[in-house]
Amino acid sequence: QKEVEQDPGPLSVPEGAIVSLNCTYSNSAFQYFMWYRQYSRKGPELLMYTYSSGNKEDGRFTAQVDKSSKYISLFIRDSQPSDSATYLCAMSRRGSTLGRLYFGRGTQLTVWP
Amino acid sequence: DAGVTQSPTHLIKTRGQQVTLRCSPKSGHDTVSWYQQALGQGPQFIFQYYEEEERQRGNFPDRFSGHQFPNYSSELNVNALLLGDSALYLCASSLGGPGSDQPQHFGDGTRLSIL
Numbered sequence: 001q002k003e004v005e006q007d008p009g010p011l012s013v014p015e016g017a018i019v020s021l022n023c024t025y026s027n028s029a030f031q032y033f034m035w036y037r038q039y040s041r042k043g044p045e046l047l048m049y050t051y052s053s054g055n056k057e058d059g060r061f062t063a064q065v066d067k068s069s070k071y072i073s074l075f076i077r078d079s080q081p082s083d084s085a086t087y088l089c090a091m092s093r094r095g096s097t098l099g100r101l102y103f104g105r106g107t108q109l110t111v112w113p
Numbered sequence: 114d115a116g117v118t119q120s121p122t123h124l125i126k127t128r129g130q131q132v133t134l135r136c137s138p139k140s141g142h143d144t145v146s147w148y149q150q151a152l153g154q155g156p157q158f159i160f161q162y163y164e165e166e167e168r169q170r171g172n173f174p175d176r177f178s179g180h181q182f183p184n185y186s187s188e189l190n191v192n193a194l195l196l197g198d199s200a201l202y203l204c205a206s207s208l209g210g211p212g213s214d215q216p217q218h219f220g221d222g223t224r225l226s227i228l
Contacts, residue, residue: 008153032214043117043203043219044156051214088155099146099211100169103155 003027006089006104015113019076023089023104026070030091030102033065035074038086038106047087048074079111115140117206117220125226126194134189134223138206145187146217147179150201162187163210191225199227 006023013019021035032051036044048063050056056063062075072091076083086106092099118137126132138145144163148156158171162181181187185206191198201224205217 004155006155034216036219041221043221046216046218049216090155094214099144099161099163099207099213099217100158100171101146101148101156101205101217102158105153105155 004089004091004102004104006107008105008107010108010110012110012112013079015079015081015111017079019079019109021074021087021107023072024070025091028070029093031094032092033072034090035063036088036090038088044088081111081113084110117204117218119204119220119223121223123224125228127228128194128196130194131190131192132194132225134202136187136204136220138185139218142206142208143185144207144210144213145181145185146205147189148203148205150203156203159189161211168211194227196227199225
């Protein structure tokens, strides 16, 4: 079993839709949770960065972490064609191994006009 | 403010050859991590450098080695290349070493193809 599971999709939605992206994980030591967006032929771009459980909002993006269920989500409101990309969840443990990120395989999202 | 820069952008090698990839971290960052991303997969951690030393290592063989220079830039070296080494190699930089909670920022990677 992989430590981080993410449905690869693809996910296709119309412009203006609310998008929900999810990851599950197995290691309860994970404390830091991230979402990255990766456009084709580009590197991952950090979208959201959260510590422990709870919600964090930044513009049209909301990240949720439920540590009791080992489940994290990213919601995109009013989705735009420019949101079309692969979304990667990532997480890390605290302490001296904090720098090592564990990634899901990414969900490919297409927002059509 | 320059982000993470990697060179070269693309590289084609044959089996058995050796390759060196280069990374300059984001301004102000002192920690560099390297990841391998196969097609359709998430990045896999190779290793992390801080204060010119390898601080953490993922499940990669000794054919993968690295170096960090006093200006914080870094190199990834891969010897005896295999077909399976074909991937996008990503460099990420951050501030504060392996125990820091600062986020990692990625470059656009080097796409390595092995023939």
